Amino acid sequence: MRKCGAALLLAAAMVLAGCSSGKEASEPVTQAPTTSAADTTKAAGEAAQPEETKAPEQEAEDPSANIQADEEKEADVIIVGAGGAGLAAAIAAADEGAGSVIIVEKLGKTGGSLNFTSGSMSGAETIIQELDGIEDTKESYIEDIMSNGAGLGNKELIQIFADEDVDAIQWLWDHGLSEYTFSEQNGKKSVFAPEHQLYSIQRTYKPKAMDPANYKSAVHEILDKEIAGYDNIQIDYYTEVTELVGNDKGQVLTAVGYNSDSKKTVAYRAKKGIIMATGGYSGNPKMMGEYAEYGENYLVGGADSADGKGIRIMQEAGAAVDQEKLTYIPTFPMGLEYSEGKGAIGDVYMWKAGGIYVNQEGQRFINETLDEVVPRETALEEQTGAVQYNIFTDKIVEDLKAANAAFMWEYYYEPETGIGHKLIQSADTLEELAQIIGVPGDALVKTVEEYNAAVDAGGTDEFGRDLSGAVTAYSVAVNKIEGDRYYAVPIKALVVMTLGGVTVNNDMQVVDEAGNAIPGLYAAGEVVGGIWGRFVSGGTGVMGPVVFGRITGRNVVNMDLAEGQPVKAASFVLEESLFEKEESKAESYDMSGLKDGSYEATVDGQNGEMTVQVVVEDGKIKEVNVVSNHETENIAAPALEKIPAAMVEANSPDVDSVTGATLTSGRIREAVKQCLDQAK
Numbered sequence: 035m036r037k038c039g040a041a042l043l044l045a046a047a048m049v050l051a052g053c054s055s056g057k058e059a060s061e062p063v064t065q066a067p068t069t070s071a072a073d074t075t076k077a078a079g080e081a082a083q084p085e086e087t088k089a090p091e092q093e094a095e096d097p098s099a100n101i102q103a104d105e106e107k108e109a110d111v112i113i114v115g116a117g118g119a120g121l122a123a124a125i126a127a128a129d130e131g132a133g134s135v136i137i138v139e140k141l142g143k144t145g146g147s148l149n150f151t152s153g154s155m156s157g158a159e160t161i162i163q164e165l166d167g168i169e170d171t172k173e174s175y176i177e178d179i180m181s182n183g184a185g186l187g188n189k190e191l192i193q194i195f196a197d198e199d200v201d202a203i204q205w206l207w208d209h210g211l212s213e214y215t216f217s218e219q220n221g222k223k224s225v226f227a228p229e230h231q232l233y234s235i236q237r238t239y240k241p242k243a244m245d246p247a248n249y250k251s252a253v254h255e256i257l258d259k260e261i262a263g264y265d266n267i268q269i270d271y272y273t274e275v276t277e278l279v280g281n282d283k284g285q286v287l288t289a290v291g292y293n294s295d296s297k298k299t300v301a302y303r304a305k306k307g308i309i310m311a312t313g314g315y316s317g318n319p320k321m322m323g324e325y326a327e328y329g330e331n332y333l334v335g336g337a338d339s340a341d342g343k344g345i346r347i348m349q350e351a352g353a354a355v356d357q358e359k360l361t362y363i364p365t366f367p368m369g370l371e372y373s374e375g376k377g378a379i380g381d382v383y384m385w386k387a388g389g390i391y392v393n394q395e396g397q398r399f400i401n402e403t404l405d406e407v408v409p410r411e412t413a414l415e416e417q418t419g420a421v422q423y424n425i426f427t428d429k430i431v432e433d434l435k436a437a438n439a440a441f442m443w444e445y446y447y448e449p450e451t452g453i454g455h456k457l458i459q460s461a462d463t464l465e466e467l468a469q470i471i472g473v474p475g476d477a478l479v480k481t482v483e484e485y486n487a488a489v490d491a492g493g494t495d496e497f498g499r500d501l502s503g504a505v506t507a508y509s510v511a512v513n514k515i516e517g518d519r520y521y522a523v524p525i526k527a528l529v530v531m532t533l534g535g536v537t538v539n540n541d542m543q544v545v546d547e548a549g550n551a552i553p554g555l556y557a558a559g560e561v562v563g564g565i566w567g568r569f570v571s572g573g574t575g576v577m578g579p580v581v582f583g584r585i586t587g588r589n590v591v592n593m594d595l596a597e598g599q600p601v602k603a604a605s606f607v608l609e610e611s612l613f614e615k616e617e618s619k620a621e622s623y624d625m626s627g628l629k630d631g632s633y634e635a636t637v638d639g640q641n642g643e644m645t646v647q648v649v650v651e652d653g654k655i656k657e658v659n660v661v662s663n664h665e666t667e668n669i670a671a672p673a674l675e676k677i678p679a680a681m682v683e684a685n686s687p688d689v690d691s692v693t694g695a696t697l698t699s700g701r702i703r704e705a706v707k708q709c710l711d712q713a714k
């Protein structure tokens with residue numbers, strides 16, 4: 035079902051055009067989102083005008099009435115963030131009877147972190163398990179999640195999650211998931227996911243996106259498709275909410291945003307409530323450095339947009355945050371550093387066929403084939419620089435391929451074609467290899483000699499690694515490290531999600547430091563802290579936001595709007611400096627003396643080279659064209675669209691990066707500068 039375009043922007047136009055206000059005509063409807071001009075906004079200055087007939091004290095008591103904004107918009111429900119949580123919340127709120135929902139999103143697209151993941155999901159007692167003939171219980175799921183989180187999760191919220199998760203997966207199934215192809219194990223869609231601490235039963239699901247050019251995960255695809263069918267859900271893109279403002283009844287019903295396209299501020303007014311669904315802080319290295327003991331060494335695996343600022347915005351409106359839980363920053367022991375400080379899940383997995391990991395001191399420190407992820411994860415975090423080098427040989431690569439377990443190798447590292455093959459170091463001798471990767475040569479040689487001796491001896495080595503040759507999910511062959519050529523791939527601790535955030539009650543209302551619900555303010559998704567405990571359980575990163583988004587969407591519509599204490603900041607508020615971006619020290623490009631002509635330059639890109647053409651006319655940039663690129667399409671699109679035009683307009687390569695696509699922005703900038711260098 036297509037929306038009426040006019041209704042997206044103006045409710046008035048929507049009514050005139052006769053569009054239906056809801057998904058189904060029979061669904062309860064109050065009204066669609068409304069927009070009004072700046073003159074309806076009460077400016078603080080105006081309120082201060084002396085006027086005999088007014089009661090100035092009364093206006094001064096309602097801070098939300100005195101907001102200065104260029105535009106006003108009103109809806110039953112305002113949702114901040116169009117990730118999995120925000121999208122699911124919007125659908126649930128609309129289905130529950132909200133007449134109008136506005137999602138405010140700072141990027142130019144939906145999905146948030148879902149743009150970066152193929153989106154493994156999990157659930158117990160689901161339709162998928164039923165069709166697979168797998169018996170499972172929610173109790174077992176809850177126990178596993180509690181145990182995976184080192185017993186530090188919130189059992190009541192996990193119980194609520196497990197109950198609703200069944201319905202959420204059923205809803206996804208009924209809305210298209212049943213049509214997807216899944217990665218299967220033994221002919222079943224319900225699988226074990228060895229990249230995480232294993233569940234006691236197969237309850238992870240890995241559907242593959244149908245439109246891989248635009249989507250990485252099925253959940254994102256389904257949510258987007260569904261949202262498009264609702265006329266009463268509007269998404270305001272490129273609008274970052276910077277502040278929540280309470281009213282005279284202590285209710286938080288106003289969010290102030292800034293639209294970077296129109297350069298206007300917008301006051302979003304909610305009649306029922308505001309749902310903050312702004313995600314975690316896996317894109318903020320400063321927060322990792324501040325809250326994880328070894329965090330300054332971690333690779334950032336989350337989106338730039340996952341900056342944690344939403345947590346601070348809520349704290350300024352009184353939200354409680356447990357500082358201990360902010361330290362719950364799980365890592366993956368499999369980060370490939372593709373750009374300084376930034377990483378993707380890219381382990382080479384050579385240890386499955388006999389390779390070893392050594393640290394910066396050239397020593398092994400863990401059983402590489404351990405079937406538990408958490409000990410491997412924490413062991414890596416503690417190593418110097420949180421880096422481990424996977425050491426292997428050609429024979430090990432051959433054996434991994436022979437066992438059909440070389441998917442990551444082929445994707446990332448295969449010479450010539452693998453997108454990360456330039457990151458492999460190799461040498462004829464171990465001493466040379468050690469020198470290249472900067473570990474002590476004698477230590478590496480000794481480590482390998484000891485390991486090779488252990489392989490000869492068979493049995494179990496000093497780290498508990500089984501060298502008997504038994505084939506498991508973590509070991510397909512045993513080999514010594516010996517041959518004509520030696521290889522090393524650096525793998526670092528990688529953060530793709532965080533587990534701290536604001537505190538909520540069981541209704542997903544944000545609570546203040548005294549434990550009282552802040553009227554009107556709800557939160558869902560990764561921005562909520564303390565649900566899962568210290569470590570991640572597979573598939574809850576995707577399903578948690580969807581499940582709690584649904585619950586929150588329903589609650590915001592159904593729960594009475596209470597009155598509370600005047601809104602004031604919490605005693606603990608995250609430091610503002612944690613969100614300041616490092617200023618670029620680069621001097622602006624000297625545009626003098628450019629000769630007219632067409633110039634081309636090629637730079638390294640995400641998955642291959644990027645070629646850019648610049649046309650100079652009358653000494654100015656006339657055109658910037660990205661001729662070819664291998665960027666991740668759905669992430670890079672806003673930069674590919676906006677940066678060339680911005681450069682032409684500014685007649686300079688020094689334009690701001692597009693949020694969420696900073697790496698692509700930087701590559702275009704670099705290529706354009708190289709073109710301009712040629713024009714000198």
Ligand SMILES: Cc1cc2nc3c(=O)[nH]c(=O)nc-3n(C[C@H](O)[C@H](O)[C@H](O)COP(=O)(O)OP(=O)(O)OC[C@H]3O[C@@H](n4cnc5c(N)ncnc54)[C@H](O)[C@@H]3O)c2cc1C
Pocket residue numbers: 114115116117118119120138139140141144145146147148150151152153154155273274275276311312313314316335336337339340343344379530531558559560561572573574575576577579
């Ligand atoms: C590489 C990677 C792989 C992953 N793999 C898996 C997996 O396989 N399985 C799994 O379960 N989990 C996985 N996760 C985690 C999971 O994807 C996330 O936890 C989940 O998608 C978070 O959803 P969310 O809606 O809470 O937040 P997000 O997806 O972060 O969405 C938040 C949205 O809010 C917007 N926003 C933020 N602040 C503002 C503001 N002030 N104003 C307006 N908009 C704002 C953001 O732009 C974003 O669109 C992975 C994560 C990553 C990064």
